[in-house]
Every structure is written in C-alpha cells, then in structure tokens.
Amino acid sequence: MASTKQGARDFINSNWEKAVVGLNHIQLLLPELRTSRVLDEYEISAIDSCNERFEKNRTLLGMLIKKGNAACEVFLNLLDKGRKLSLDDRAHDWIDHFSFDASGPYRAQLKLAAREIVESKWKDSRKLLANYVKELQFKYTPLILVSDVSDVYPESKYQKSRKKKCKRYIPKEEKPINVMDLLTMKEKKILLVGKPGIGKTFCVLQLLNLWAESDEDTLYVFYFDAKKVRQVGDSADMRSLLFSYCKPDTMIENDILSDIENGKANVLIIFDSFDEIFQTFHDQKIEQIIDRILDKSYLKEAKVILTCRSSADECELSDWADCTLKVRGFGEKSISEYFKTTLEGQSVLEEIMEIYKKNINVFSLCHVPQYAFVVVCCMFNKDCIGLQQKISSMMPPSTVTNLYVHIFRYCVGQHMLKMACSKKGKVDNYITQNKSDIMILARKAFDGIISKSVNLIDCQLEEMHCESIKQCFLVSTSVDDTLTSKETCFAFLHNTMQEFFAALWILENKNNIRDTFQRYFNAGENHLKYVIFFLCGFLDRKNFKLMTSLFQEDLPKVISEPLFHNITEFIQSAEVDIGEEEIILFACQCLYEAQSTKECVQVLEAIDFEFCLEDEDIDPYQSHAVIYVVNEAIKEKYSYLEITDFGLLNLGYKLLFECTESSRAFG
Numbered sequence: 001m002a003s004t005k006q007g008a009r010d011f012i013n014s015n016w017e018k019a020v021v022g023l024n025h026i027q028l029l030l031p032e033l034r035t036s037r038v039l040d041e042y043e044i045s046a047i048d049s050c051n052e053r054f055e056k057n058r059t060l061l062g063m064l065i066k067k068g069n070a071a072c073e074v075f076l077n078l079l080d081k082g083r084k085l086s087l088d089d090r091a092h093d094w095i096d097h098f099s100f101d102a103s104g105p106y107r108a109q110l111k112l113a114a115r116e117i118v119e120s121k122w123k124d125s126r127k128l129l130a131n132y133v134k135e136l137q138f139k140y141t142p143l144i145l146v147s148d149v150s151d152v153y154p155e156s157k158y159q160k161s162r163k164k165k166c167k168r169y170i171p172k173e174e175k176p177i178n179v180m181d182l183l184t185m186k187e188k189k190i191l192l193v194g195k196p197g198i199g200k201t202f203c204v205l206q207l208l209n210l211w212a213e214s215d216e217d218t219l220y221v222f223y224f225d226a227k228k229v230r231q232v233g234d235s236a237d238m239r240s241l242l243f244s245y246c247k248p249d250t251m252i253e254n255d256i257l258s259d260i261e262n263g264k265a266n267v268l269i270i271f272d273s274f275d276e277i278f279q280t281f282h283d284q285k286i287e288q289i290i291d292r293i294l295d296k297s298y299l300k301e302a303k304v305i306l307t308c309r310s311s312a313d314e315c316e317l318s319d320w321a322d323c324t325l326k327v328r329g330f331g332e333k334s335i336s337e338y339f340k341t342t343l344e345g346q347s348v349l350e351e352i353m354e355i356y357k358k359n360i361n362v363f364s365l366c367h368v369p370q371y372a373f374v375v376v377c378c379m380f381n382k383d384c385i386g387l388q389q390k391i392s393s394m395m396p397p398s399t400v401t402n403l404y405v406h407i408f409r410y411c412v413g414q415h416m417l418k419m420a421c422s423k424k425g426k427v428d429n430y431i432t433q434n435k436s437d438i439m440i441l442a443r444k445a446f447d448g449i450i451s452k453s454v455n456l457i458d459c460q461l462e463e464m465h466c467e468s469i470k471q472c473f474l475v476s477t478s479v480d481d482t483l484t485s486k487e488t489c490f491a492f493l494h495n496t497m498q499e500f501f502a503a504l505w506i507l508e509n510k511n512n513i514r515d516t517f518q519r520y521f522n523a524g525e526n527h528l529k530y531v532i533f534f535l536c537g538f539l540d541r542k543n544f545k546l547m548t549s550l551f552q553e554d555l556p557k558v559i560s561e562p563l564f565h566n567i568t569e570f571i572q573s574a575e576v577d578i579g580e581e582e583i584i585l586f587a588c589q590c591l592y593e594a595q596s597t598k599e600c601v602q603v604l605e606a607i608d609f610e611f612c613l614e615d616e617d618i619d620p621y622q623s624h625a626v627i628y629v630v631n632e633a634i635k636e637k638y639s640y641l642e643i644t645d646f647g648l649l650n651l652g653y654k655l656l657f658e659c660t661e662s663s664r665a666f667g
Contacts, residue, residue, distance in 0.1 A: 007215040008072035008098070008108075009065055015094050016061065022091025023057040023079075029086055032078050037112040038071045039063065069215045070111030077105040101217070103256055103265075106248040110220060113246040114212040117223055118205050128377045128410070129342075140206040141338040143199045143369070144328040145177040145192075162527075166364040169494055170335070171328035179206045182305060183219075183268070187322035189294075192307040194327035195475040195493050197370025197411065200307040201225075203327055204272050207305075220260065221268045226276040226418070232286055238298060241289055263301035269293065274317070275308045276418060294320060310475045329367040338366070342376045353379070359621045361530075362400065365494045370414075374407045399593050400621070401537020404500045405546050411472040431549040434469045438550065439508060441470060445492065445501035446512075449531060450519075454498065456490040473497060496530065503534035507551060510559055517566045529586055536563065537593035564599045567591075571606050585622050591632075592625035600632040 012019060030047065033039045039047075043063055050056040064072050076098055079086055083095065101107075122138045182190060194200050204223070211221050222242055232244045239257055248256050259265040271277055271290070292298040294306075308317060310326070318324050330338060339353055356362050356375060366372035378398050409427050416430040431438065444456050456474075464470050474490045492498040506512045513535070520528040538544055539556045552558075567587050587603050618626075 006099070007069045007217070008076050009069045009215075011076070011098050012061060012065060012072050015097075018091065018094040019061055020054055020057045022088050022094065023060075023086065024053070024088050024091075025086050026056060026060055028082060029075070029078055033075065036074050036078070036109060037116055038067065038074050068111075068213050070108040070115075070212060073104055073108035074112065076100075077108075102252055103248075103259075104217065106246075106252065106256060107217060107220060109248075110222075110246050111212040114208040114221060114223065118209050118212070121201065121205060125373075128374075129380065138205065138209055139341050140179075140202070140209065141330065141334050141341065141369075142176070143179075143203055143334065144171040144173060144331050145179070145203070145325045146171070146328055147177070147323070147325055162530075163360050165495065166360045169364045170330075170332050170367045173331040173333060176331075177325060179203055180210055182207055183211070185303075185323060188296075188301075188303050189320060189322045190303070190305045191317050191321035191324045192305065192327055193310050193317075193324065194307075194329070195368065196309055196471055196473070197368050197414075197493070198327050198329045199369045200309075200327050201272055202369055204270050204305065204307060207270070219266045219268060220256075221270070223270045223272065224277070225272040226279075229277050229286060229290075237285070238289060241286065260302070261299065263299075267299060267302035268305065269299070269302055270305045270307075272307050273309075274306045309471065310477060330369060330372065331367075335363060335366045335372060338369070338372055339376065342373075343379065355620045355624070358619050359400075360619075361496050362403065365496055368493050370411065371407055371494070374410050375403060378403050378406060399537055399540065399543075399595065401500075401534050401540065401543055401593050404497070404534065405537075405543050407497075408500065409546060412469065415469055415472045428549040435550055437464060437469045439505070440464065441473060442501045442505035442508065444490075445498045446505040448498060449502045449528070452527070454491050454495055457487050458490065461490050462488045473501070499530045500534050502531045503538065504547075504550070506531070506535055507538055507555065507559070513559060513563055514566060517570065521570055532586075533589055533593050536590040536596075539563070540593065540595040542595075560594070560596070564594075564596065564602070567599070568602055568606050571603065585618060585626070588625040588629045589622060592628045597632040597636050600629045601636050603629060604633045 006014075027048070030039065030044050034041065034044060047056055047059050047063075050059050064075050076095065077100065080095060080098075080100060083092055087095065118138050192200050192203060208221065208223060211219065224241075228245060232241055238261070239253075242257070242260065243253070247253070256265070260267055277290075289298070293302070293304060306317060306321070336357065339357070343353065356366075356379070362375060366375055409431075412431055412434075413427045416427060440460060444458055444461060448454065448456050461470065461474070470490075473492055475493060476488055476490045492501070506516055516528055516532060516535070519525040520532060538547065539560050541556070544551070544556050567590055571583055571587055584607065591600055591603060
C-alpha cells in the first residue's frame with residue numbers, strides 16, 4: 001500500500017503510464033468532473049476533440065495534474081466508484097494502491113470551491129483590465145500585516161516636507177506577519193482590520209489560494225461574505241450555512257457535520273467584510289447562528305477569521321478577538337512589485353512607470369491596493385498607449401486630476417455594487433443620488449486643509465449613516481477625549497485624496513477660488529497649491545465630463561477665466577514671497593492639469609518668454625508640465641520660434657530650458 005501521506009497528484013504522476021493505458025471510456029466521467037468544479041466546458045471540449053483514446057487520457061491527466069491535488073483526488077474517487085466502466089479489467093490493481101479517505105473527496109471539493117471563489121472575486125475586481133490583459137490569473141503581492149498600530153495620523157505631517165509627509169503613509173516592512181501564519185497561529189479568534197480598499201479581502205483570498213493549492217488533507221475551510229450569507233435563505237441552520245455552496249455526498253454528510261460540530265475535524269471559518277455581513281442581516285436565524293459561532297457556543301474548536309474596516313465600532317470586535325491584526329497595505333517594495341507583475345508582458349513603457357514611481361504623491365497613494373489598481377489601469381488607457389506610440393516618453397499618460405477622478409468613480413462604483421447587491425446601475429446616477437454626502441466630505445476635507453489637519457473630529461461625519469458613501473474614502477477610530485469619554489476621529493486614506501475633495505468643495509462654492517489663491521501665496525499656506533492643481537484639473541473637459549453629476553455643465557466656462565486671470569496676475573506680482581522658479585512651475589502644473597492651450601501663450605508672454613530652471617530640482621511630472629506649456633504655446637501662436645537647448649536629464653530629472661537670442665528678442 002502506498003503511504004497515506006502521498007497526495008493524489010503525486011500518485012497519478014508516479015502511476016502515469018498505468019493510468020494512460022488503463023483509463024477507458026473517460027467520457028463517462030466528464031459530466032461529473034464538470035459538476036464537481038474540476039473541469040469547465042472548454043476543457044471538456046478540448047478533451048472531446050482528441051481523436052485517439054490515449055491522447056484523450058493524456059490530455060485529461062495533464063489537466064488534472066496542472067490543477068493540483070484537490071482536482072486529482074476528486075478524479076480518483078470518481079474513478080474508483082466507476083471503475084467497472086472507466087478502467088480496463090487489468091488496470092484495477094494500480095488504483096487500489098491509493099489510500100482513500102471517506103472525507104477526502106469533500107475536502108477536495110472545498111478546495112476546488114475555494115479556487116472558484118478566488119478566481120471569481122479576482123476577475124470581478126479586475127474588469128477594468130479585461131480589454132488589455134487576457135490572463136487575469138490571481139497574483140498576490142505581499143501586504144503588510146502588523147499587530148499594533150494606530151489609525152490616527154500625527155498632525156506633524158503638515159510640519160514636514162511634502163516628500164516626507166507622503167512617505168509616512170507607506171507602511172514600513174519591519175517584521176511583517178505572513179498570511180500563512182494565520183493558519184498556524186494558536187489563537188482561535190482572529191480579526192483582520194484595515195482601511196477601505198487596503199487589502200483585507202486580498203489577504204483572505206491568498207489564504208484560500210495557498211490552502212487550495214497545498215497537499216494539506218486535514219483542514220476544512222469555509223468562506224462567507226455578505227453575498228454568500230444572503231444566499232443561505234431564511235430557513236438557515238448550521239448544516240445549511242456550512243454546506244450552502246459545497247454540499248458533501250449524502251452518504252457522508254451527517255458524519256462530516258458530526259465531526260465538525262464535535263471538534264473532531266480541523267475547521268477554519270472566514271467571514272470576509274463582516275461589517276457588510278452584519279448590515280445585511282434580515283433573518284434572525286442566520287444572525288443567531290453566526291453569533292453562536294463567534295461566541296463559541298457552536299464549533300468551539302473551530303478557528304474563525306473576521307475581516308472588517310477600521311472604525312469606531314471595531315472596538316467591540318477587538319474585545320471578541322484573541323488576536324487583532326491590522327492590514328496596512330503595500331510597502332515600498334510591494335508597490336513596485338505590484339506595478340511590475342501587473343504590467344508584465346504588456347506594452348507599457350518603462351518611462352511611463354517611472355513617471356508614476358517618481359511622483360511621491362501618486363506612489364505613496366498606491367500603498368492602498370485599490371488605488372494602485374486604478375493607477376495601473378490608467379497606464380493601460382487607450383489614450384496613454386496611443387500617446388506612447390506617437391511620442392514615446394515625452395508626455396505622461398494622464399494628468400494627476402484625471403487619475404484621481406477615476407479613483408473616485410471606481411471607489412463609488414464599488415460601493416454602489418455592495419449597497420445595491422447587484423451588478424446593475426450607473427455610477428453617474430449613484431453619484432447624483434449621494435451628492436449631499438459627497439459634499440459633506442468635501443466641506444470637511446476643505447476645513448481640514450485650511451486648518452492643516454488630517455484628523456477630522458466632526459459630529460456631522462459621525463452622524464452619517466454607516467452605509468453612506470463615506471465608507472469609500474474615510475477611516476475612523478476612537479480617541480480619548482477625557483478620562484471617561486471618547487471621540488470618533490475620521491481621516492482620508494491619503495492626504496492627496498483629502499486635497500481632491502477640498503477642490504470639489506471650492507468648485508461647488510466658486511467664491512472661494514480667489515481666497516484660496518491668496519492664501520497660497522501667503523507664507524505658511526504653500527500646501528494649498530496641491531488643492532489648486534486639482535481645481536485646475538477639473539476644468540479639463542474630459543475630467544469635468546466625468547464629474548457633471550455633481551456640477552452644472554457650464555461651470556468650466558464660468559470659472560476658467562477668473563481662475564487663469566489669478567494665475568497670470570500672481571506670476572506678474574512682485575509682492576509674493578515665493579521664488580520666481582517656483583511660481584513658473586506652479587503655473588505650468590496648473591495649465592497642464594487644465595489642459596489649457598490658450599492660457600499657455602498668456603503665461604509665456606507674462607514672463608517675456610524667459611526663464612531658467614537649471615538650479616531648480618524638479619521631478620519628471622513637473623518636467624512634462626513645463627514641456628506641455630512650451631509646446632502648446634509654440635503650436636498655438638509661435639510655431640516659428642527656434643529652441644536651441646531643450647534637454648531632460650535622466651539623472652536628477654533637472655530641466656534646463658533656454659531660448660535663443662532671437663527668441664528672447666521676440667519676447
């Protein structure tokens with residue numbers, strides 16, 4: 001007899017020739033392999049298309065081995081049951097050497113179901129890439145898991161340089177906890193918490209994926225999210241909950257359930273996005289069952305993993321948990337790795353990736369996996385790819401505002417799908433329906449920017465419904481107010497997202513535009529320029545079209561003239577306490593975000609076509625903004641100007657721009 005430790009895949013590999021020769025009439029097994037989630041219709045069609053018996057057998061066995069141990073075990077059990085029809089009489093002896101376990105087929109089916117869950121959720125979350133990437137196979141990029149860290153941001157962020165401030169959002173990769181450690185921990189009640197989109201589901205998908213691909217043959221893993229709990233139905237009991245998406249054979253169902261309930265089986269139950277599961281409870285029976293699992297009235301020996309968003313309500317679950325881990329998102333290495341693995345084999349130039357990686361605002365934003373995904377999608381954008389083909393690395397694929405507009409719409413769309421419990425509906429309509437909540441966030445973001453605060457303590461935010469759109473963009477936690485009281489503190493996932501919302505508020509309240517410019521040019525208010533960049537970006541027709549559900553259609557016409565008048569006026573002003581080079585860079589970035597050709601000419605005329613940035617350290621994005629302004633001005637009005645020295649140095653990304661004497665004379 002073979003060792004009981006030999007997995008089904010290893011068994012088939014070691015008996016390959018016997019299996020190829022001994023298999024007969026495998027078409028009788030194919031329907032059950034389809035029902036058992038082992039093969040799909042395309043794989044069955046590929047097997048049927050083989051002309052010769054041995055070729056069919058090799059094709060089937062090759063597919064099984066590639067799919068892993070679980071698929072092979074289901075196959076061997078089906079083959080054992082139907083051996084009279086599917087095996088030659090002389091081939092029965094080799095399958096007798098496999099050690100069959102009565103519960104093995106069900107455990108194998110659970111693994112196949114886990115693989116289905118992983119693939120389905122991964123594809124659903126990657127639909128934006130479907131037009132560009134054919135293979136949407138699950139790829140895990142390591143996330144930072146830590147046991148103790150606060151979600152309250154230090155207010156000293158505003159006292160640091162922009163680069164240091166943004167870098168503080170990226171979690172450090174010191175002694176991270178591995179996802180597989182969740183299986184080996186002795187604690188029975190584990191809580192994974194984190195910001196929205198930070199990667200909590202990504203973690204449990206990796207856990208399912210690792211278990212499904214392993215040869216581990218003692219563990220039952222059951223996964224539930226809000227959708228699966230809703231599917232259980234009103235007549236729920238422990239049996240219907242556990243066996244809701246993968247039901248064992250009737251002959252062994254009672255034995256498996258008895259082993260699970262009596263603690264004789266090794267069991268892991270995952271409740272993913274428990275805050276969403278809790279919100280969908282409409283039936284007291286299913287709620288009572290889950291409560292009893294959590295308080296260990298049921299399944300005392302089972303390990304339970306919950307994931308939920310960081311919030312003030314998290315404290316109650318923290319009291320429940322034996323171990324609380326915080327998912328912090330991607331570290332610096334993981335962000336780069338995520339870009340590399342997602343874009344591998346695709347027609348995205350290295351220079352395009354470098355633009356994003358060198359922009360600390362965007363790069364640090366990508367510590368949130370959901371935001372990183374949208375950034376990658378923007379690299380695949382058809383306009384970006386066409387641009388690459390035309391002018392290589394001379395221009396970035398999109399403006400920063402365009403990137404954040406897509407992040408905003410994507411996050412709102414994800415929230416819509418969860419709240420509507422459906423895949424139908426238009427994001428624009430949903431934005432319109434939630435405009436009042438969005439503008440509350442925008443007002444609070446603006447107030448926080450003015451007061452230089454990233455932590456927002458506000459009763460209006462606290463009173464917003466728990467299912468409101470604030471879930472997309474804010475994280476909340478409790479902080480001590482007095483000796484006996486606490487306050488709820490809210491914060492955006494990243495400071496730049498707060499700046500984006502602040503710009504929305506200014507756009508809604510047009511009278512604030514000039515005041516914001518004046519504040520920027522006052523000492524100590526330099527941080528407002530990033531809000532102004534977003535404000536200018538909303539004037540780009542492409543961006544504003546995506547945000548018309550919040551604003552009037554003619555708003556760009558109304559505010560663009562006074563806004564650009566402010567820019568030109570401040571360039572020419574001698575009263576500001578900002579260096580000339582910084583003012584030029586500020587103006588160029590404003591014009592680039594707005595994609596405004598006409599005003600490019602006005603800006604260059606305002607400075608008499610003469611400026612030098614030789615001594616100014618600028619990043620690649622600023623470089624492209626200057627290039628844009630100069631190129632657009634030349635195309636618009638001065639196509640006969642000659643530029644003799646226009647270089648973009650790779651080392652340090654310094655831009656040196658000098659016009660010829662004839663150009664200066666013209667100015």
